[in-house]
Amino acid sequence: MKLRRTMLFVPGNDPGKLLNAGVYHPDSIIFDLEDAVSINEKDAARDLVKNAIKYNEYPCEVGVRVNHISTPFGYDDLEEILKVCPDFIRLPKSEAEEDIVAVDKIISQAEQKYGYEPGKIKMVLTIETAKGILNSYKLAIASKRVVAIGMGAEDLAADLKATRSKGGQEINFARSQLLLSARAAGVQAIDNVFADVSDIEGFTADVQMGKQLGFDGKSVIHPKHVALVHQIYSPAENEIVKAQKILLAYQEALANKSGVIALDGKMIDAPIVDRAERVLRYAQAMGIIQDGDGK
Amino acid sequence: MINAVGRQIPEVIGKKTITPYQGPWASLPSWAHSAKSIDAASSTKLVKSVADVIDAVDLRDGMTISFHHHLRNGDYVMKLVIDAIAKKGIRGLTLAASSLSAVQDAIVPHIEAGVITALDTSGIRGEIGKLVTDGKLRQPVMIRTHGGRARAIESGELHIDVAFIAAPTCDMYGNINGVDGPSACGSMGYAMVDAGYAEKVVAITDNLVPHPLQYISIPQTQVDFIVKVDKIGDPSGISTGSLRISKDPKELLISEYAATVIEHSGLFRDGFSLQLGSGGASLSAAHFIQKKMKAKGITASFGVGGITGVFVEMMEQGLVNMLFDTQDFDLPSINSLKQNPNHVEMTASYYANPAAKGPIVNQVDAVILSATEVDIDFNVNVLTGSNGKLMGAPGGHPDTAAGSRLSIIALPLIRGRRPVVREKVRTIVTPGDTVDVVVTERGVAVNPRRKDLIDNLRGSNLPLMSIEELQQAAYKITGTPDPLPEGGEVVGLVEYRDGTIIDVIRSLKG
Numbered sequence: 099m100k101l102r103r104t105m106l107f108v109p110g111n112d113p114g115k116l117l118n119a120g121v122y123h124p125d126s127i128i129f130d131l132e133d134a135v136s137i138n139e140k141d142a143a144r145d146l147v148k149n150a151i152k153y154n155e156y157p158c159e160v161g162v163r164v165n166h167i168s169t170p171f172g173y174d175d176l177e178e179i180l181k182v183c184p185d186f187i188r189l190p191k192s193e194a195e196e197d198i199v200a201v202d203k204i205i206s207q208a209e210q211k212y213g214y215e216p217g218k219i220k221m222v223l224t225i226e227t228a229k230g231i232l233n234s235y236k237l238a239i240a241s242k243r244v245v246a247i248g249m250g251a252e253d254l255a256a257d258l259k260a261t262r263s264k265g266g267q268e269i270n271f272a273r274s275q276l277l278l279s280a281r282a283a284g285v286q287a288i289d290n291v292f293a294d295v296s297d298i299e300g301f302t303a304d305v306q307m308g309k310q311l312g313f314d315g316k317s318v319i320h321p322k323h324v325a326l327v328h329q330i331y332s333p334a335e336n337e338i339v340k341a342q343k344i345l346l347a348y349q350e351a352l353a354n355k356s357g358v359i360a361l362d363g364k365m366i367d368a369p370i371v372d373r374a375e376r377v378l379r380y381a382q383a384m385g386i387i388q389d390g391d392g393k
Numbered sequence: 394m395i396n397a398v399g400r401q402i403p404e405v406i407g408k409k410t411i412t413p414y415q416g417p418w419a420s421l422p423s424w425a426h427s428a429k430s431i432d433a434a435s436s437t438k439l440v441k442s443v444a445d446v447i448d449a450v451d452l453r454d455g456m457t458i459s460f461h462h463h464l465r466n467g468d469y470v471m472k473l474v475i476d477a478i479a480k481k482g483i484r485g486l487t488l489a490a491s492s493l494s495a496v497q498d499a500i501v502p503h504i505e506a507g508v509i510t511a512l513d514t515s516g517i518r519g520e521i522g523k524l525v526t527d528g529k530l531r532q533p534v535m536i537r538t539h540g541g542r543a544r545a546i547e548s549g550e551l552h553i554d555v556a557f558i559a560a561p562t563c564d565m566y567g568n569i570n571g572v573d574g575p576s577a578c579g580s581m582g583y584a585m586v587d588a589g590y591a592e593k594v595v596a597i598t599d600n601l602v603p604h605p606l607q608y609i610s611i612p613q614t615q616v617d618f619i620v621k622v623d624k625i626g627d628p629s630g631i632s633t634g635s636l637r638i639s640k641d642p643k644e645l646l647i648s649e650y651a652a653t654v655i656e657h658s659g660l661f662r663d664g665f666s667l668q669l670g671s672g673g674a675s676l677s678a679a680h681f682i683q684k685k686m687k688a689k690g691i692t693a694s695f696g697v698g699g700i701t702g703v704f705v706e707m708m709e710q711g712l713v714n715m716l717f718d719t720q721d722f723d724l725p726s727i728n729s730l731k732q733n734p735n736h737v738e739m740t741a742s743y744y745a746n747p748a749a750k751g752p753i754v755n756q757v758d759a760v761i762l763s764a765t766e767v768d769i770d771f772n773v774n775v776l777t778g779s780n781g782k783l784m785g786a787p788g789g790h791p792d793t794a795a796g797s798r799l800s801i802i803a804l805p806l807i808r809g810r811r812p813v814v815r816e817k818v819r820t821i822v823t824p825g826d827t828v829d830v831v832v833t834e835r836g837v838a839v840n841p842r843r844k845d846l847i848d849n850l851r852g853s854n855l856p857l858m859s860i861e862e863l864q865q866a867a868y869k870i871t872g873t874p875d876p877l878p879e880g881g882e883v884v885g886l887v888e889y890r891d892g893t894i895i896d897v898i899r900s901l902k903g
Contacts, residue, residue: 117807117870118643121834154870321642385854 103315109134110143120156122321151182161186180208186220193230198240226250238283248288289316332384341374414895427549443477450593456554461584462492467630470559472499491583492516516786528900534885540745540792541890556591563598564606567616572731574600576626579721581610585740588615651803652681657853660758668697668760674803679703700726745792754796771825774818794827806833812867
């Protein structure tokens with residue numbers, strides 16, 4: 099599965115930011131046509147983003163957050179953006195399965211029309227309402243294109259009538275529910291944006307909590323957050339060494355066709371192997387170990 | 394004739410025979426020091442007005458007058474003096490200024506009227522720059538590096554008849570400093586050279602104090618006359634409150650890469666030395682270098698430069714043992730120069746003069762510099778835009794690039810819609826032979842000449858690429874720039890620090 103430690107939101111109406119988004123090396127870039135763009139700039143931003151994807155080279159996957167199809171802009175966004183084959187569409191305010199299915203269908207038609215490989219364009223859902231959170235598992239499995247789900251914490255808090263706090267306790271349940279749904283659906287769970295860009299301490303604590311809960315990565319709105327998230331998601335040295343040992347033992351056991359796998363007297367089962375593989379993927383992405391180490 | 398960086402250089406300009414640039418170390422003969430005539434000053438040096446002092450120094454047509462640029466864009470003195478000179482009907486002067494800030498556009502009418510007919514400077518921009526590239530000066534402007542200017546003055550090649558020195562504080566017998574007074578600027582490094590070699594030295598001050606001054610930058614033994622005026626400058630144009638680290642993520646990324654280059658260069662060890670400019674990337678790099686120094690538990694033996702509060706902060710934290718200072722950019726650095734014995738004022742000659750018996754730049758391990766453009770031979774332009782307009786200053790750029798063990802040029806790959814890494818730069822100021830690394834937000838290119846550095850940097854996570862790859866990445870975004878118009882007659886000579894000519898400025902007429 100592709101690593102998505104950071105999904106960097108980039109306002110779709112700022113040519114300089116569109117041009118430079120790749121230099122910060124996030125795992126994914128999301129060009130935003132929705133909340134970052136005012137109503138009178140929607141069509142200009144759509145054009146800019148389309149051309150940015152068409153003409154610029156980015157070192158990572160590039161997706162676009164389109165406006166919801168219930169707004170006057172959603173269908174136009176999809177029509178134009180799908181012409182340049184983004185890696186994924188990030189759909190805001192995901193709440194109803196039929197919306198996911200509808201967007202999936204539009205993407206399928208575009209794939210056919212433009213001759214893209216079927217299923218190439220993925221979907222990432224942003225869930226921003228109580229109804230959406232409760233429905234999140236069904237949303238995640240509504241289309242095979244869905245590879246990850248995340249949460250719009252500010253909108254959700256408003257819907258919950260909660261007061262936002264630095265610690266984010268008011269969205270704890272939703273955050274965990276989202277993770278449960280993602281895991282049950284077999285998609286990635288992307289932690290929500292931390293809005294106070296100047297509060298690095300608060301941001302760090304928030305990322306650490308997300309990692310501890312089990313999230314695969316985080317949506318960020320400032321380039322300076324990218325390296326920080328990657329650092330926090332980077333496994334510690336002892337974790338890496340242990341993961342390498344586990345995989346080695348696993349591979350030896352496979353080679354020897356041995357039924358029971360043990361390391362240092364402890365049994366190794368499938369979830370432990372999975373976790374070890376995940377640790378090594380994150381370590382490889384940080385350049386701590388080379389591809390192939392521990393295999 | 395073609396010089397060693399491939400530029401077409403005229404053999405003779407006016408009466409001057411041109412020596413073409415032959416390489417960074419090819420032309421360093423020894424120079425004799427010039428001496429000024431000695432005449433005992435009278436017991437009182439105080440003269441009533443600027444007009445009177447022009448008579449007192451016997452200023453005549455065709456002489457050379459000098460000014461320093463420590464008051465930068467807040468300087469009132471150059472205009473004040475040249476206005477008075479013009480009123481006396483004196484003409485045909487050479488203006489030798491250590492640099493020309495935008496504020497000096499005020500003297501344009503005097504250039505047009507023929508009061509000033511030649512310029513000799515380390516920095517030129519604004520309307521004066523336009524006057525030059527419009528071909529309105531009678532002879533080509535001479536553009537020197539900071540070290541090259543000190544060399545030219547000390548050797549007598551640039552003979553100053555009268556140095557008019559804006560003095561933030563001056564005592565009744567001519568001792569001057571830059572750290573006190575309402576127009577304090579800090580170090581007087583560039584003025585110190587002028588004061589030492591000009592035939593006549595005039596201190597112009599708005600803070601006249603009783604003798605003796607405690608902190609002395611320029612001693613009474615070099616000063617002939619003193620004039621008291623209301624104001625020598627506008628503090629808001631002289632220094633800033635405190636220069637802040639950039640919040641621009643792209644600039645921070647470039648700075649972080651530059652700091653990482655130093656970290657992995659092989660030079661980053663206890664006792665290393667560092668030069669930082671006042672440019673944004675240089676300042677932000679200090680932030681990352683500090684972090685890396687603390688993580689490694691090392692300190693720097695000294696820092697050099699135009700000094701800013703960021704450097705002062707590093708010294709106060711114990712990360713840098715000493716600072717050598719030719720000019721100050723903000724209030725914290727001015728205060729530190731006055732108060733901290735480890736913060737030392739130095740002359741431009743001590744800083745960068747290639748003919749001195751070892752300027753401090755020769756001891757610098759790593760320097761981070763900016764540029765207007767860089768080419769695929771690593772040649773650097775800091776003087777003109779790619780459109781040929783004069784808009785900058787060589788300053789100490791070529792001096793420290795040549796002297797240091799590691800010179801890093803940090804700049805964005807694209808400015809506006811223009812590629813900054815190009816096939817050819819408009820004007821070569823710093824030769825590529827003295828440039829080691831070009832750092833941009835999209836990639837880091839090491840001069841192939843520095844195989845040791847390429848090996849050392851391989852262990853880092855830096856996005857290393859060739860300079861050609863960087864140039865192509867820029868062109869891919871901007872398109873290939875149109876070829877530059879050839880330009881007209883030679884209106885400026887760009888002197889390398891050793892006195893040879895590395896490039897020329899051509900007029901932009903038509």
